[in-house]
Amino acid sequence: MNSPDRVGLLGLPSLELAPHLLGAHVSTFIGGRLVVVRLTEVEAYDGHQDPGSHAYRGKTARNAGLFGPPGTAYVYFTYGMHFCANVVCGQEGTASAVLMRAGEVVSGRDTVLARRGNPKGPEAQLLSGPARLAQGLGLTLEHNLARFRDGTAVPPGPDLALGNLAIAPAGYLAGPRTGVAGDGGGEEYPYRFWLPGEPSVSPYRKAAPRKVRGGRD
């Protein structure tokens, strides 16, 4: 019945799961296209106690997926145009989750290129950044609350899968999260994890305040 092995590593809280996601394979079968990506950079979000988490202020309609069972996909819409995707983990209700930030294409490169709009930049940048990665995988709000299946083979099962989770990376680095403003940013929350030497890992930037709009004179 409720054997813990069935949930497996996804039952770990985000700070423990995050390193396992490095080097793991994410597979999507969306729109009849299979894409497999090897993750190189992730960020952990630690639920209600984490000022950087969407769950910090409690459960809302938007972040409800964070409070779901491990293996839930939490996809959100931001900046009026981008989607970002998390793997919900830990015990149900704790809102522990890992944001997928960057990766490299393992399979389905043509599909990824088309979805990304055939960008002109270097190949390493193709899936460098959470919105780029989600776009390449074909993830949108339609996939919010979907479930990640264990394993690489996707069709004809669920749309999303996670493989190679059990393989711990030989070495990885950790540091402050990118783009997180306020108390959740900075050295006190070294919740960003990446594989050293991977060209797809996005450079660190502080969360810069935007220019004030609608300035009157």
Add this chain to the structure above:
DNA sequence: ATGTTGATCTTCT
């Protein structure tokens, strides 16, 4: 190579 700005809209205060 690094810094600044516009795009675009949902969500919460």
Add this chain to the structure above:
DNA sequence: GAAGATCAACATC
């Protein structure tokens, strides 16, 4: 009403 787990284009060096 303002900010946001961002990106791409443009300016300047």
